[in-house]
Amino acid sequence: MAASTPTKRPSDSLPITRFTSVVVRFRRLATTGLITAMVVHLIFLVLFWLLDIWLLMAFNIFSVLLYGLCLIGMRFPALRPMSLVLAWLEIIAHAGISTLALGAASGFHYLLLALVPLVYIDPRGDVLTRLTGLLILTGLFVGLDLISTLHDPWFLLREETLLWLRMGNGIICFIGLGTVINVYARSSRQSERDLRSMASTDLLTGLRNRRSLTDEALLLVAERRSVNHHLAVVLVDLDHFKQLNDRYGHAFGDQVLADTARLMNRTMRPGDSLARWGGEEFLILLTDADLDRAICVAERVRESIAAQTFRSDEGESLSITATLGVTEWRGNEEFEVCVSRADDALYLGKQNGRDRVEVAKPR
Ligand SMILES: Nc1nc2c(ncn2[C@@H]2O[C@H](COP(=O)(O)OP(=O)(O)OP(=O)(O)O)[C@@H](O)[C@H]2O)c(=O)[nH]1
Known part of the structure; x- marks a missing residue:
């Protein structure tokens, strides 16, 4: 190459980087949640079949099918928001109908608690949406507890069965909360690693x-x-x-x-x-x-x-x-x-x- 006047300082190049967005992470989390919910409803289905409670059996068959549809919907960007709204409504309806059917002592309204972190994790939600979501969940939780204290449940179960159901729902609620928090914490740590790597690596050369x-x-x-x-x-x-x-x-x-x-x-x-x-x-x-x-x-x-x-x-x-x-x-x-x-x-x-x-x- 021919000689020319030397240049003292070359300019820095702009780093262009790959980054898994928070929306992608939320989608993964939502998909994991949908699969978990589907499995949980399959367990409920067997349980209500054993307890011979046809209404809740039918509802759980409907729920499993609905989660299947939601999972398919998650594959298509245009259907994602609707899939998530349907899943939300299902959990709320499931908690509501099961609590009214069996009473608050069955602990089905605990399942609403597992939705609380999701109110905050959705990256598209603004403060008002989050506050509204939290108020709705609180209202539902308290309302279901109150109604089932004032009215007899539709199906009467033995105290012992109710105790087992309550414990089961408590465990599901804790596992659900733990899973959501764990997935979110892992994805946050991954984001942090990505950002650190982005901040310290040159994309073109990998140096x-x-x-x-x-x-x-x-x-x-x-x-x-x-x-x-x-x-x-x-x-x-x-x-x-x-x-x-x-x-x-x-x-x-x-x-x-x-x-x-x-x-x-x-x-x-x-x-x-x-x-x-x-x-x-x-x-x-x-x-x-x-x-x-x-x-x-x-x-x-x-x-x-x-x-x-x-x-x-x-x-x-x-x-x-x-x-x-x-x-x-x-x-x-x-x-x-x-x-x-x-x-x-x-x-x-x-x-x-x-x-x-x-x-x-x-x-
Ligand atoms: N293809 C490519 N070119 C780059 C990149 N970064 C800087 N350059 C180019 O590198 C050249 C540096 O030019 P100069 O600073 O004049 O230096 P030079 O032509 O190497 O001349 P001397 O350093 O004096 O030998 C510029 O044309 C920049 O556009 C990059 O990421 N990719």
Whole structure:
């Protein structure tokens, strides 16, 4: 590539990242809930068949079928809201009819409690919707308790049976609450991990980004100030990258960046760090390395980049070169000062013809 005036600082590239949205997580949670509800209603179905309560048996057959339909509906974006509303209404109707049929002592109104976290988890709900949802659930819970205290249930069961039912419903309620909270907590932790990874990774190359490496370097520098360990910095800048982009296209440039990052990554020792520092600039942080070792590493990187060949879309074989600035951390200076010295060396390397390693000795 032809020579041109060296550029001092390349600009940072914007990180574009994958992110599993909170809506997707809510959908997963809702699907898990629907499957669980279906299984629970199958158990109720058997139970009411054993107790010979035909009304609740019929209602549970209807519920199982309804959950099946809701699960199918969850596969289609347009039907999702309706599926969720139907599932909500089913739980409310199930709690209501079962409590009226068997009395509050059966504990069926406890099932309403499992809906409380869902009022808050739905990401589309605003404050008013949440408050309304909570008030409706509270009203239903208290109302059902009151009505069944004032009126006899439709079906009379033995005290012992009611006790078992109440305990069962209490357990289902706790398991339901626990499951919802667990799924939500796990998805929150996953979101946190995703965000951390997004904040520290460069999407194009998969390398750590500037922020992540700077954070590590600042920690190392703080630790090593007292211990007097070596630390060296190598700045790598690909030569004439603008020309490469202009000649072969930006997508090809991206590929070259990604391949070069992979190549450099392979040459790193465990413990050393490599980051995409800016557009076509990379930074290598060498822990426990003095200047001589840093120069060796820089030479090795320079040679491996120069030896790498690429094939353009037109089938043309080409290679690129890089200029590297090397320096050693002085032990009592800020990390930025050390990087700036490596940058000065790099700039000198560009002026001196590129494809070379330039060293800045700390004074
Ligand atoms: N394809 C691609 N190009 C990028 C990316 N980030 C920065 N660049 C390009 O890298 C080029 C850097 O150009 P300059 O700063 O002039 O440097 P150069 O052409 O490499 O010249 P020297 O550094 O002086 O050898 C610009 O054209 C940027 O658009 C990227 O993520 N992908």
